[in-house]
Amino acid sequence: MKYLDTYQFRLILDLKKFELQHLMNTFQFPEEEVIKVQNKKLYSLNVLRAFIEKIISKNERQNKSTFN
DSSP: OOEEEHHHHHHHHTOOHHHHHHHHHHTTOOGGGEEEETTEEEEEHHHHHHHHHHHHHHHHHHHHHHHO
16 A cells, blocks of 8 residues: 655645645544554555545535525
8 A cells, every 4th residue: 555644745736734734624534544663644545535635525515605
């Protein structure tokens, strides 16, 4: 399994640190899926993918309800 740390994840998504923290808190990233090594947090690519899909799905549902 492959992992990304917070910095790599932010670079890929082009997010600032506070933006990523806001997403993680708002959409309740599963903390039990985070691997902590020294002073870094590592996130599984599979879990990150599912998390991003969850955000997109929720956003799409909100947009549909706004336009209906």
